[in-house]
Amino acid sequence: xxxxxxxxxxxxxxxxxxxxxxxxxxxxxxxxxxxxxxxxxxxxxxxxxxxxxxxxxxxxxxxxxxxxxxxxxxxxxxxxxxxxxxxxxxxxxxxxxxxxxxxxxxxxxxxxxxxxxxxxxxxxxxxxxxxxxxxxxxxxxxxxxxxxxxxxxxxxxxxxxxxxxxxxxxxxxxxxxxxxxxxxxxxxxxxxxxxxxxxxxxxxxxxxxxxxxxxxxxxxxxxxxxxxxxxxxxxxxxxxxxxxxxxxxxxxxxxxxxxxxxxxxxxxxxxxxxxxxxxxxxxxxxxxxxxxxxxxxxxxxxxxxxxxxxxxxxxxxxxxxxxxxxxxxxxxxxxxxxxxxxxxxxxxxxxxxxxxxxxxxxxxxxxxxxxxxxxxxxxxxxxxxxxxxxxxxxxxxxxxxxxxxxxxxxxxxxxxxxxxxxxxxxxxxxxxxxxxxxxxxxxxxxxxxxxxxxxxxxxxxxxxxxxxxxxxxxxxxxxxxxxxxxxxxxxxxxxxxxxxxxxxxxxxxxxxxxxxxxxxxxxxxxxxxxxxxxxxxxxxxxxxxxxxxxxxxxxxxxxxxxxxxxxxxxxxxxxxxxxxxxxxxxxxxxxxxxxxxxxxxxxxxxxxxxxxxxxxxxxxxxxxxxxxxxxxxxxxxxxxxxxxxxxxxxxxxxxxxxxxxxxxxxxxxxxxxxxx
Amino acid sequence: xxxxxxxxxxxxxxxxxxxxxxxxxxxxxxxxxxxxxxxxxxxxxxxxxxxxxxxxxxxxxxxxxxxxxxxxxxxxxxxxxxxxxxxxxxxxxxxxxxxxxxxxxxxxxxxxxxxxxxxxxxxxxxxxxxxxxxxxxxxxxxxxxxxxxxxxxxxxxxxxxxxxxxxxxxxxxxxxxxxxxxxxxxxxxxxxxxxxxxxxxxxxxxxxxxxxxxxxxxxxxxxxxxxxxxxxxxxxxxxxxxxxxxxxxxxxxxxxxxxxxxxxxxxxxxxxxxxxxxxxxxxxxxxxxxxxxxxxxxxxxxxxxxxxxxxx
Numbered sequence: 001x002x003x004x005x006x007x008x009x010x011x012x013x014x015x016x017x018x019x020x021x022x023x024x025x026x027x028x029x030x031x032x033x034x035x036x037x038x039x040x041x042x043x044x045x046x047x048x049x050x051x052x053x054x055x056x057x058x059x060x061x062x063x064x065x066x067x068x069x070x071x072x073x074x075x076x077x078x079x080x081x082x083x084x085x086x087x088x089x090x091x092x093x094x095x096x097x098x099x100x101x102x103x104x105x106x107x108x109x110x111x112x113x114x115x116x117x118x119x120x121x122x123x124x125x126x127x128x129x130x131x132x133x134x135x136x137x138x139x140x141x142x143x144x145x146x147x148x149x150x151x152x153x154x155x156x157x158x159x160x161x162x163x164x165x166x167x168x169x170x171x172x173x174x175x176x177x178x179x180x181x182x183x184x185x186x187x188x189x190x191x192x193x194x195x196x197x198x199x200x201x202x203x204x205x206x207x208x209x210x211x212x213x214x215x216x217x218x219x220x221x222x223x224x225x226x227x228x229x230x231x232x233x234x235x236x237x238x239x240x241x242x243x244x245x246x247x248x249x250x251x252x253x254x255x256x257x258x259x260x261x262x263x264x265x266x267x268x269x270x271x272x273x274x275x276x277x278x279x280x281x282x283x284x285x286x287x288x289x290x291x292x293x294x295x296x297x298x299x300x301x302x303x304x305x306x307x308x309x310x311x312x313x314x315x316x317x318x319x320x321x322x323x324x325x326x327x328x329x330x331x332x333x334x335x336x337x338x339x340x341x342x343x344x345x346x347x348x349x350x351x352x353x354x355x356x357x358x359x360x361x362x363x364x365x366x367x368x369x370x371x372x373x374x375x376x377x378x379x380x381x382x383x384x385x386x387x388x389x390x391x392x393x394x395x396x397x398x399x400x401x402x403x404x405x406x407x408x409x410x411x412x413x414x415x416x417x418x419x420x421x422x423x424x425x426x427x428x429x430x431x432x433x434x435x436x437x438x439x440x441x442x443x444x445x446x447x448x449x450x451x452x453x454x455x456x457x458x459x460x461x462x463x464x465x466x467x468x469x470x471x472x473x474x475x476x477x478x479x480x481x482x483x484x485x486x487x488x489x490x491x492x493x494x495x496x497x498x499x500x501x502x503x504x505x506x507x508x509x510x511x512x513x514x515x516x517x518x519x520x521x522x523x524x525x526x527x528x529x530x531x532x533x534x535x536x537x538x539x540x541x542x543x544x545x546x547x548x549x550x551x552x553x554x555x556x557x558x559x560x561x562x563x564x565x566x567x568x569x570x571x572x573x574x575x576x577x578x579x580x581x582x583x584x585x586x587x588x589x590x591x592x593x594x595x596x597x598x599x600x601x602x603x604x605x606x607x608x609x610x611x612x613x614x615x616x617x618x619x620x621x622x623x624x625x626x627x628x629x630x631x632x633x634x635x636x637x638x639x640x641x642x643x644x645x646x647x648x649x650x651x652x653x654x655x656x657x658x659x660x661x662x663x664x665x666x667x668x669x670x671x672x673x674x675x676x
Numbered sequence: 677x678x679x680x681x682x683x684x685x686x687x688x689x690x691x692x693x694x695x696x697x698x699x700x701x702x703x704x705x706x707x708x709x710x711x712x713x714x715x716x717x718x719x720x721x722x723x724x725x726x727x728x729x730x731x732x733x734x735x736x737x738x739x740x741x742x743x744x745x746x747x748x749x750x751x752x753x754x755x756x757x758x759x760x761x762x763x764x765x766x767x768x769x770x771x772x773x774x775x776x777x778x779x780x781x782x783x784x785x786x787x788x789x790x791x792x793x794x795x796x797x798x799x800x801x802x803x804x805x806x807x808x809x810x811x812x813x814x815x816x817x818x819x820x821x822x823x824x825x826x827x828x829x830x831x832x833x834x835x836x837x838x839x840x841x842x843x844x845x846x847x848x849x850x851x852x853x854x855x856x857x858x859x860x861x862x863x864x865x866x867x868x869x870x871x872x873x874x875x876x877x878x879x880x881x882x883x884x885x886x887x888x889x890x891x892x893x894x895x896x897x898x899x900x901x902x903x904x905x906x907x908x909x910x911x912x913x914x915x916x917x918x919x920x921x922x923x924x925x926x927x928x929x930x931x932x933x934x935x936x937x938x939x940x941x942x943x944x945x946x947x948x949x950x951x952x953x954x955x956x957x958x959x960x961x962x963x964x965x966x967x968x969x970x971x972x973x974x975x976x977x978x979x980x981x982x983x984x985x986x987x988x
Contacts, residue, residue: 032690032966449858473862480860487858492851497873507859556859 018045019232020200024083027061027068029304036305038064040256041083043331046200051226051233053243053264056253057279057301057575058546062236063204065253069093070108070202071100088199105136109193113205115185119177125188126173129159129195136196162191167221182437183214187221194225200232201225207242211436211602216646219246238576240283241648244268249338252276255302255312262339268650272339272346274320274358275313281359282576283605286649287632290609293587295359296580300545311343316577318357321345359580377427379461380564380596381448381483386458387620388418388443417443418454419620425598427563430590432611432628433600434643440620441600445566448598449485450476463563481511484557488569490549494541500527501537504555511560526555529592530585547578551585558589566598571606583610604647608632616640695966698949705942712761715754722747722755722909731925741927744917753931756909761939763821763904764890770829771890772883775836780875782837783844784867793841796834804831804889805896812902824903828893832886836879843878847871877951884947888940895936911936 027039039061046052056062067073069085069092085092087107092100104110112118120128133155163173166187177185186206193201203222207215223246226233237243243250244264251261252275260273271277281295299316302308311329314320323344333340347354391414418440425431435441446452447460450467454460460467463482465475484507487493494503501523508519527534530551541549550570557565567586571579587610590597601607607614608628616623616639624637635641716722726746733741740749778796782789799807811827847853848871856866897903898912906913911932918929 451854451858477860480858485855485858487851487855489851493855495852495856495870495874498869506856506861510860510862510865553855556855560860 019048019088021045021086022069025065025069025085026082027064028080030078038256038304042258044251044258044261046232046234048232049230050248051235051246053235053237053247053250054253055237055240055243055250057238057577059301059304060253061256062253066202066204066234066236070104070110071097106196107199109196109198109201111189111193111201111203111206113208115182115189116177118189119185121177124174124176126159129162129192130155132192132195133158162194166191182210183218186210186218198231200234202234204236212646213436213642222246239648240280240650244650244652245648255307256304257312257342259313259342266339272341272348273343274317274347277350277355278358279577280650281355282580283650284609285651286605286647288609289628293584294580296584297577298360300547300578301575319354377429379424380427380463381425381598382461383421383423384459386418386421386447386460387416387455388447388452389414389416389455391415416620418447421622423615423622423625425596427596428594430597430599430610430612432607432614433598433617434602434604434607434614435617436602439617441617442568445568445598445600448566449483450479477511481560482562483564483566484560484562486553486557486565486567486570489573490546490553493553494549496541499537500539500552503552504559507556507560522559526559529589530555546574547581550574550582554585558593564596564598568600604643695949695952697945698952701942701945702949704938705946708757708939708942709761711754712757716758719751719754720748722752723907731921734927740931741925743928744921749928749931752909752914753935756911756914756932757935759904759908759910760891760894763825763894764887767825767828767832767890768883768887771832771886772836772879774829775833776840776879778833778837779840780844780867780871783841784848784871796837799830800834805893807831808893808897809902812897821904824894824897828890832890836882836886839882840875840879843875844871847874881947881951884943884950888943891939891943
């Protein structure tokens with residue numbers, strides 16, 4: 001045992017004494033071209049039995065802070081950490097790595113985003129849990145056979161009780177990680193983190209890779225465990241909705257600094273930093289139709305090493321003064337010390353005008369043009385009884401006899417990614433497809449582009465072209481002129497060795513008869529259409545930010561002038577503050593070019609706010625199709641209702657909170673709802 | 677502001693700090709090529725015989741001495757370099773070209789892989805040098821440069837094809853290939869425009885490996901009398917000629933032997949360097965090593981003071 005205070009006396013810290021405290025934690029990573037500061041003077045504390053959410057967008061330094069405080073980051077990168085990170089009286093930064101191993105085993109449990117990567121694929125879950133038990137109890141070094149057997153059975157007992165505690169059946173313990181779903185894997189990771197009976201649990205985006213329904217279960221589990229065990233919990237996330245669900249207090253990070261920290265009700269209900277306010281406004285609200293354009297923060301999150309001089313959010317803040325731009329602001333703390341803001345003038349009173357200026361909301365002038373009646377247009381995409389089955393192709397003849405003898409059952413195992421879908425999408429419609437992982441929503445999109453071929457008996461018609469017929473290159477080109485696709489991850493879908501102009505010109509060369517000059521002119525036109533500077537054409541994808549890359553992908557899709565654009569999760573790889581920019585661009589382009597969208601997403605709030613109609617998919621089947629208004633009024637299918645219920649909402653129960661927080665202006669809490 | 681020359685100089689200086697061995701061996705490689713090309717114009721003819729001064733040690737006239745026909749060893753080693761380096765460069769180009777095409781096609785059109793790669797596998801099933809000997813003998817009654825080139829191209833093509841195929845397979849799964857398909861780009865164009873450029877770093881690294889191997893294989897074949905025939909010198913046939921005199925006149929065998937060692941090392945280590953330039957993971961390792969070197973130097977200057985920084 002390393003600490004001055006024995007474990008039995010944990011309760012000694014209970015009353016408002018910080019169990020874990022970071023003071024001026026600064027992390028510099030040494031790069032080939034000098035040091036890069038990833039975290040800059042982070043100060044925050046976690047009280048015993050409390051849950052603190054560390055919220056921030058990509059590159060805000062939220063994971064870096066926690067990992068370097070736990071001394072894990074130094075294994076992956078050369079860095080210097082200064083300041084202090086105190087856990088129950090011990091400064092973690094002064095410990096040796098050996099002592100840290102004991103701290104991480106006994107006193108702090110850690111859960112990471114990718115459970116699949118963190119588990120060893122070659123061992124059963126039980127074997128790994130037992131190993132964790134032996135390690136966290138400093139056992140496994142004895143030589144006596146009887147002692148070892150006793151230890152092993154103790155480990156098994158302890159592992160079993162944890163497996164049950166995290167809500168899994170005992171039989172699960174004998175499975176290998178790949179035989180389990182993502183949610184089960186994450187539960188096992190949590191069990192493993194609890195093995196050493198830690199005082200504090202650090203969870204780094206533990207639910208980001210999971211579906212919303214599974215996420216809701218994991219969040220509930222974490223809350224229950226934290227209450228039962230009186231643990232402190234640090235929860236790192238980018239999702240304000242998750243933070244609202246689970247936290248007692250929230251710390252908001254931006255560009256390596258804590259910009260605001262305080263009780264959850266205060267942060268969500270009455271934020272005083274413009275960034276916190278703007279970030280909250282950018283989250284699409286559940287069960288709310290979008291009026292006008294989506295709220296968004298102009299610009300993009302600055303990259304580490306290129307932070308602005310004054311207030312780091314000032315360049316993106318329309319309300320910033322010259323002082324904000326020039327001088328780093330001080331930290332202002334409220335009288336009771338519970339709420340701190342890093343700003344020259346914390347905003348206690350948000351008016352509609354301020355919020356509109358901050359989030360680039362253009363007001364009401366576009367409202368009338370936005371919504372488009374569905375159903376009375378002509379059908380553009382028609383799916384009749386469409387199925388797509390994946391599986392091993394039936395192997396015939398002697399090859400089968402040689403290679404598959406005795407394994408008949410396995411070779412013909414098939415899985416229907418899409419099963420018997422009937423769907424009509426009308427011209428000019430914004431059609432949303434919602435579903436969880438494995439629901440077949442992406443496959444459905446690929447079927448519309450003939451990137452996947454449907455099973456026999458399916459009939460797909462796009463812009464009057466029948467995809468089922470035998471097709472040559474000419475028909476293929478004809479189809480692509482009518483339907484194009486925007487993919488999820490622009491980082492991956494733009495060739496790193498081709499310039500932006502090359503990428504946009506690609507479908508033009510392939511599909512149109514334009515000459516060199518015609519193509520170049522069209523590329524310039526497209527760059528302008530997606531609001532990219534004209535010099536962006538010569539750049540490479542790596543030189544652009546995530547939002548800009550997705551603009552390029554959109555420009556490529558609309559360049560040949562299609563009628564239908566299938567967008568497969570186009571914003572899920574982007575930060576919330578940038579998501580609105582891309583969505584607004586899609587909405588504006590739809591109006592200008594009279595496009596039909598098939599918008600595939602897992603984000604129910606987003607799709608309800610922008611789509612005309614929504615199709616809900618589950619295990620390959622289209623469960624129901626309903627208009628956004630029907631969805632808001634209450635879906636009929638239980639699965640849709642379950643999805644809606646699991647959707648994390650930063651504004652859940654905020655009405656009650658708003659009346660508590662005196663500084664809150666009721667009018668500004670839900671400006672979008674008021675306008676509907 | 678910054679001319680291309682100064683930026684290039686800065687790049688090299690930066691590279692020197694990070695990856696010394698690459699700069700050193702790349703320079704050696706360039707020197708070897710320059711000497712082989714320019715040497716024969718400066719040095720005495722490699723085939724002028726003076727039997728009176730056969731098997732002599734180093735002198736001012738003959739820096740590396742003379743061989744069993746009294747020919748200048750230095751000028752023979754240099755002009756052998758012309759043949760050996762030239763032949764291995766030619767073989768590399770052919771094998772890498774052919775292997776890349778096979779690998780790209782097999783990796784991109786996965787249906788062809790079962791035929792193309794089985795052919796490659798069957799070629800790889802033979803030990804390289806045995807297959808080369810068999811091919812040279814089968815191809816012509818009188819061994820020579822042409823037969824050797826064909827034989828070694830056949831031998832080395834599968835090694836390139838295999839690596840390129842696996843790379844092409846990975847690239848074909850990437851999003852931008854799907855995106856290009858969705859944009860209506862035809863298969864062959866995707867292969868040339870997207871898959872090939874992204875596989876190029878792998879191909880380049882593989883080329884240096886093939887070049888070193890071809891050099892060795894050429895030396896082996898001409899040592900066995902199956903390569904370029906004397907009196908045209910190659911490093912391999914020089915070693916064969918020098919074998920009887922290994923104890924009486926060691927420089928005769930050491931000179932071409934050293935040339936082979938240096939050339940093969942230069943190709944391999946410069947190849948490693950190229951890999952570190954194009955592979956981000958190898959680059960990260962190099963950065964780390966360079967940093968440790970710098971720290972070791974710093975702490976050496978400052979003595980024991982900075983021996984173990986507390987948060988390191």
